[in-house]
Amino acid sequence: MELILDRVSVARGGVPVLAEVSLRLAPGRALVLRGPNGIGKTTLLRTIAGLQPPVAGTIAGAEERVAYAGHADGIKPTLTVAENLAFWASVFGTEGIGAALAAYQLEVLGWRMAGTLSAGQKRRLGLARLLVTGRPVWVLDEPTVSLDAEAVGWFAGAVRTHLAAGGSALMATHIDLGIEAEVLELSGHRAVLPALDDFDGAFA
Template identity: 60%
Template sequence: MSMLSVEGLAVSRGGLPVLENLSFSLDAGHALVLRGPNGVGKTTLLRTLAGLQPSLAGTVSMPPESMAYAAHSDGLKSTLTVRENLGFWASVYATNDIEPALERMNLQSLETRPAHSLSAGQKRRLGLARLLVTGRPIWVLDEPTVSLDTASVALFAEAVRGHLAGGGAALIATHIDLGLNEASVLDLTPFKAKTPEEGGMQGAFDEAFL
């Protein structure tokens, strides 16, 4: 069953089209890994899907309130403890049990530590643990393994496998092989937008000044 459907999508960065004519679907129980060189538009695409910026064209279809988005920021309150941070996010998403998230991301021994005292890798693990308390079936992740050591990458990959096994789905921009048998790869390079001189779309920013 398709949880996320994208048809003819075009997205822009700084008023300039970066991707166009992009179509794909994401089914329950599956992950889709985005690949492509730096600057191709992976982050721009994910921000557009998350509703943080408008698209230039195309449609995005998914059930309402179904997406959890994790970008480069860990989204932590520095003065709150690990447990308090997860409790805060659980209250935002109206979920209750944070214990599985603490266990899955190996945070039990750190639960009384304030976030500002954590290492970069520990903060990242806590930021990713937020996904486990959202209750959202679609995870959209932008380079989620930044600052993680090998053991923590394995923890995260196992968390994704558990999410998929429970009927969830994940869209992940990463250069790391997470070893997910449930994942397919989408190379964004063929969807790189042409410049206006090459017959491509005119950016919304440019159109405002024409």
């Protein structure tokens, strides 16, 4: 089942940022969003993940199929690494965390409290969470932040495995991961801001 955006417009804090964005993401494929900082990549990804509604347009194929990894790592600091993954597995109704631990070399850290991990280790744990969701569409916002070169390679390997199994990935990243992916440049989708004298329109 494809993820389809049809002329989607999004706003941040009530201010339009992107307009008329359309895309199709088929199973087994990856797509990278590109554009300057502040253009609205995060806002678009959060909208696709269902964290906020679009201003206009339609999104199909997301519903309960999306696993989202944003700037926050989504971990519970008072649980161990293994307990964090077990918690998320229970939330999504999946079983087994061994593959997720192995994908990001977390086995030796399984007993550590998540709150004591380094920034890179926390990021690896946050990304490992995707592997226990069982969801086919990964929506990823700058997923390699805080990762060293070796961990970036582990992430790229996890994405390749996910795609090979029929999953898909939509990412905002400036790093070449060595993954075959389409690119959607968002610069041409900047929203036209309301005129300064259109007070009501600015908050529509």
